[in-house]
Amino acid sequence: MKTQEKRTRLLFLGILLLTLISARMINDAETLGPEIFNNPAQIAITPTCLDRGDVPDSEFHWLYFPQNAQELATREFYGYLSGQLILNGVVDASDCPLNGVWPTGYANACGLEKTEELVFLLQNIYDDEILQVGREIGVPPIMLKQLIRYESQFWPTRFGTYHWGLGHVTLVGASNAIQWNPELYNQLCTVVYNGPCPQSYNQSYLGFDNLLTGQLLDQLDASCPECEYTFDVEKAENSIYYLGQSLMSYCKQTSQIVYNVTGQHSSFAVDYPTIWKLTLLNWNAGPQCVFDALDASYTPSTDELSWAVIASNVSGSFCQVGLDYVNQITAQYYNFTPEDN
Known part of the structure; x- marks a missing residue:
């Protein structure tokens, strides 16, 4: 067995125990709707996550799209x-x-x-890649940089036993990202299997594919003890792409949850800032928190769900931590206004 394959198998087996006992695993698939687990490929394209046409002035500080990487630059102590x-x-x-x-x-x-x-x-070394991910994948660049700041303070290695890379992605998070993103799935297959995936996208993710999940986590971890900074700068920069794809996966899943609750395409039920705030809640606290908050907020007479109403219906200590996370990531740091666009 190749060294890389051994590594990914050990990675999977070592962390699977945590996954199985995690209190946040979603065991009742029917709660969120069977679409989430049985056919994620049906929402491979989710316009709501990409529709920047309606950004309120009050949300512009974190949803502004920088014209160049220099606009993302910061000078903070970490x-x-x-x-x-x-x-x-x-x-x-x-x-x-x-x-x-x-x-x-x-x-x-x-x-x-x-x-x-x-x-x-180091806090600015990834700005070009962050902006590129915004352009190529559609993840809001300022949000992505603020997420990295919050999660890892720009240190791109493994944190503890269960968190990888700049976004502190977990095993469950990596598996979920692949499940909701056929593009990411196929890219990882070319690395792991040196060619096309052995199973079609729809068939493979009824459960974990430990090799693909391990490969994604490996792409996110830039550890390199012999390197100048004890991490591989080029690999860390490249990891931004995989982090961006993972976040877009979560936005696609979140869009499906909105549909499952409302019966409407997510673009008719929530606006662009709200879909990304819900995505951050999902990223941190999981899909059940998103579903429950939406379910408590929606009525058939609802025109469009506002974030204020949804946030007021986030309940339980675990989900409240997720809400605090959303507020931290989207709090005003930059002073961009609509006039800057």
Whole structure:
């Protein structure tokens, strides 16, 4: 057996136990509607996720489409990113108190100062790829950058046992992404099987394909101990594409959930900002939280579901964490206005 295949099999087997015992696994397929599990390919094209024609002024700060990568540039201190640079030996902070890092793994004030310029570089190193993903796949670039900031602080390796890459994607998240994205499925097959997929897209994802899931997680993880920054910069940049495809997969699934609740194509039920906020809720807290909030918000007389109404119907501590996540990602950071377009 090839080394890569062994690696992906071990990856799958080691994490599958967590998947099986996870409290957030959706066991009742009928709750969300059989379409979600039986035929995800039916919504391979989801215009709602791409329809930027109706962006309210109040949402423009996170849905503005930058004209160039420089508009995404930031200069922030990031304690986790600085801590990783020190702990991995990229930056020497041995003359700092506690060697520059708190016991939590975050850099202290001295560590932040030591890593300042490199942190400013790394938080902007993916901006070209983020903008390209926005153009080619349709994921809002500012939202994507803010998600990376929140999830990983731009450190593109594995976090703990169960999170991979810049977006901290999990095994369940990777499998779900492939399930809802035939383009991603076929691309991964060319890597894993050196050619076409052995099964058609519809047939394969009745369950996990551990090799494809492992390959996606591997594409997201840029770990490289022998590299200059202890991660492979080129692979990290390329991982933005796979993260973008994964987010679009979740938007497609979310669009289907909207249809399952309302009986309407998602573009008639929610606007562009709302579909992406629901996607972020799905990404963080799972489809059941999305379904329940929509189900509590919708009535047959509803014209269009507003995010304010949906958010007010997010219930339960787990789903509330997901709502907080959405608010963090979409909070105003940039000052873009419609006049900037």
